[in-house]
Amino acid sequence: MPTPIVAPFPVTRLRRLRRTPALRALTTEVNLTPSNLIWPIFVTEIEGGAGEIASMPGVERLTLDGAKRAAETAMRLGIPAICIFPHSDPDLKTETCERAWDPDNIGNRAIRAIKEVAPDLAVMTDIALDPYNANGHDGLVRDGVILNDETVEALTRMAQAQAEAGADILGPSDMMDGRIGALRDMLESNGHKDVAILSYAAKYASGFYGPFRDAVGASGRLVGDKKTYQINPANRDEAMRCVARDLAEGADMVMVKPGLPYLDICRMVKDQFAAPTFAYQVSGEYAMLEGAIRNGWLSRDTVIESLLCFRRAGCDGILTYYAPQVAERLA
Numbered sequence: 137m138p139t140p141i142v143a144p145f146p147v148t149r150l151r152r153l154r155r156t157p158a159l160r161a162l163t164t165e166v167n168l169t170p171s172n173l174i175w176p177i178f179v180t181e182i183e184g185g186a187g188e189i190a191s192m193p194g195v196e197r198l199t200l201d202g203a204k205r206a207a208e209t210a211m212r213l214g215i216p217a218i219c220i221f222p223h224s225d226p227d228l229k230t231e232t233c234e235r236a237w238d239p240d241n242i243g244n245r246a247i248r249a250i251k252e253v254a255p256d257l258a259v260m261t262d263i264a265l266d267p268y269n270a271n272g273h274d275g276l277v278r279d280g281v282i283l284n285d286e287t288v289e290a291l292t293r294m295a296q297a298q299a300e301a302g303a304d305i306l307g308p309s310d311m312m313d314g315r316i317g318a319l320r321d322m323l324e325s326n327g328h329k330d331v332a333i334l335s336y337a338a339k340y341a342s343g344f345y346g347p348f349r350d351a352v353g354a355s356g357r358l359v360g361d362k363k364t365y366q367i368n369p370a371n372r373d374e375a376m377r378c379v380a381r382d383l384a385e386g387a388d389m390v391m392v393k394p395g396l397p398y399l400d401i402c403r404m405v406k407d408q409f410a411a412p413t414f415a416y417q418v419s420g421e422y423a424m425l426e427g428a429i430r431n432g433w434l435s436r437d438t439v440i441e442s443l444l445c446f447r448r449a450g451c452d453g454i455l456t457y458y459a460p461q462v463a464e465r466l467a
């Protein structure tokens with residue numbers, strides 16, 4: 137970026153343009169609208185599983201009917217996309233994860249239910265084995281090792297079932313190597329060439345996912361951690377290589393995750409690749425903000441500020457649990 141030329145004070149008084157709301161409006165550099173938002177929702181198949189998530193106050197696990205209502209709300213508020221996360225029956229989680237590609241798993245049922253009531257809403261999925269895995273990992277595990285290539289094959293089946301259920305956007309969040317190319321091939325050869333891939337390309341091994349794992353009922357299960365497949369938070373170059381690789385393999389859009397602590401990565405991705413770039417304001421970020429707001433330590437306006445910062449950092453859109461609340465406030 138060129139260094140801006142600024143004449144010395146008092147020729148330049150930067151406060152001149154901050155003086156009135158009109159002048160501030162005129163000189164606003166980025167904006168935030170509901171069309172920048174993707175709303176992640178949790179859908180449960182467990183009897184009595186619906187209701188508020190303790191570590192994410194204000195966010196609920198939904199029944200299928202609740203998911204339909206959320207889809208209608210999204211349409212009404214101008215939110216273009218919803219992303220489905222399954223809260224699946226613990227008794228049906230296995231080490232082989234075959235429910236991940238069952239056309240009638242809760243994720244796929246939710247896709248079809250939403251498409252019934254809101255065909256114009258873009259439906260995004262999550263591709264990773266963790267909701268259906270007995271050990272809570274995103275991949276298949278043998279002798280404590282996460283198997284890359286076998287997992288990619290399983291993910292491909294999972295993705296096919298989602299595409300067949302009517303998903304518009306597939307969101308591989310598993311961080312296995314080679315998955316984007318494999319998914320793209322599968323889509324091309326199975327009549328789904330127009331299904332988009334939003335790759336969780338720069339996904340870090342983060343503590344900020346804690347509340348999410350509660351939300352999907354994976355917390356107690358995870359054996360070990362996800363550091364052999366998710367990126368080390370100390371690394372930047374590695375994230376750029378992940379994004380380059382995923383775009384080369386056929387991702388249409390890329391994501392940085394988590395969001396706020398990783399805005400430097402968002403900016404680098406946008407500048408280097410000029411591709412549609414998204415960030416995920418994850419569960420732990422939601423919990424921090426909402427916890428402080430509910431304690432009276434932060435004002436609710438801080439939520440809008442946090443989302444605006446993603447836009448300033450170069451993101452085209454943000455996945456956020458605040459999507460409906462913010463869209464309502466922006467209206």
Ligand code: PBG
Nearest residue numbers: 264274309344345348418419420
């Ligand atoms: C799992 C997945 C995770 C999230 C989205 N997909 C958790 C993880 O990687 O352990 C986290 C989202 C959030 O924290 O809001 N494939």
